[in-house]
Amino acid sequence: EAGVTQFPSHSVIEKGxxxxxxxxxxxxxxxxxxxxxxxxxxxxxxxxxxxxxKQDESGMPNNRFLAERTGGTYSTLxxxxxxxxxxxxxxxxxxxxxxGQGPDTQYFGPGTRLTVL
Amino acid sequence: RKEVEQDPGPFNVPEGATVAxxxxxxxxxxxxxxxxxxxxxxxxxLLMSVYSSGNEDGRFTAQLNRASQYISLLIRDSKLSxxxxxxxxxxxxxxxxxxxxxxxxxxxxxx
Numbered sequence: 001e002a003g004v005t006q007f008p009s010h011s012v013i014e015k016g017x018x019x020x021x022x023x024x025x026x027x028x029x030x031x032x033x034x035x036x037x038x039x040x041x042x043x044x045x046x047x048x049x050x051x052x053x054k055q056d057e058s059g060m061p062n063n064r065f066l067a068e069r070t071g072g073t074y075s076t077l078x079x080x081x082x083x084x085x086x087x088x089x090x091x092x093x094x095x096x097x098x099x100g101q102g103p104d105t106q107y108f109g110p111g112t113r114l115t116v117l
Numbered sequence: 118r119k120e121v122e123q124d125p126g127p128f129n130v131p132e133g134a135t136v137a138x139x140x141x142x143x144x145x146x147x148x149x150x151x152x153x154x155x156x157x158x159x160x161x162x163l164l165m166s167v168y169s170s171g172n173e174d175g176r177f178t179a180q181l182n183r184a185s186q187y188i189s190l191l192i193r194d195s196k197l198s199x200x201x202x203x204x205x206x207x208x209x210x211x212x213x214x215x216x217x218x219x220x221x222x223x224x225x226x227x228x
Contacts, residue, residue: 031214033214033216035216035218041220042119042121042218042219042220042221043161043204043218044218045215045216045217048214048215055214056214056215058215059215091160091161095214105151105163105166106163106214106216107163108160108161108162109160110159110160111160
C-alpha cells in the first residue's frame with residue numbers, strides 16, 4: 001500500500017512569490033493533516049481536514065496560507081505571498097480512525113522542504 | 118511553558134545498553150499518547166502508542182503516568198539502528214486529531 005506522498009520534495013522561492021504544496025494521503029483515509037517544522041522548533045499543527053471539510057484550522061499562521069482539499073482526496077497548501085519566516089519543512093499526514101474510535105494514528109509523508117530567500 | 122517538553126539529549130548509548138527518557142505534557146485533558154521516531158531529514162514514523170497500563174513492543178517499553186503527566190520510553194539492548202530522534206506526541210483532549218509534538222530526544226548508539 002502506498003504511503004502519504006508529497007510534492008515537491010524541495011522548493012526554493014523568493015520572498016513575495018507563491019508556492020503550492022501538494023499532499024496525497026493514503027487511499028481511503030478521510031483525515032488529512034498539515035504540520036510544519038520551522039528550524040530549531042518542534043513540529044506544529046496547521047490544520048485538519050475530514051474529507052473535504054476543514055475540521056480544525058487553528059494552527060494556520062495567517063491568511064497568506066490557504067489549504068484546500070477538493071473532492072476529499074489530495075490536498076494543496078498555498079502560501080501567497082511567501083515570507084522569509086515561512087521557511088521550514090511542511091509535513092502532511094493522514095489517518096483513518098474517526099472521533100471516538102480510539103487513538104488516532106497518523107502516518108506522515110516525507111515532507112516538503114521550503115526555503116524562502 | 119511548552120505543551121510537550123523533552124530532554125533534547127543527546128543520549129550517547131553503547132550498543133547493547135539500555136536507555137530511558139521521559140517527556141512531560143501540560144494538558145491534563147490529553148487523551149492519546151505516542152512515541153514517534155524521526156531519522157535525520159526524514160518524516161516522523163510511529164514507534165508505538167502509549168497506554169495507561171504500559172506497553173511493550175520488542176525491545177521498546179512505554180509507560181504513561183497520568184497523575185504526574187509524563188510519558189517514558191525505554192530501549193533495551195540498543196542497536197546502532199536505534200540512533201534517531203524520538204518524538205513525544207500528545208493528542209489534545211479538546212481538539213481531536215490535533216497532535217502536539219515535543220522537540221525530540223536524540224539518541225546516539227555507539228559501537
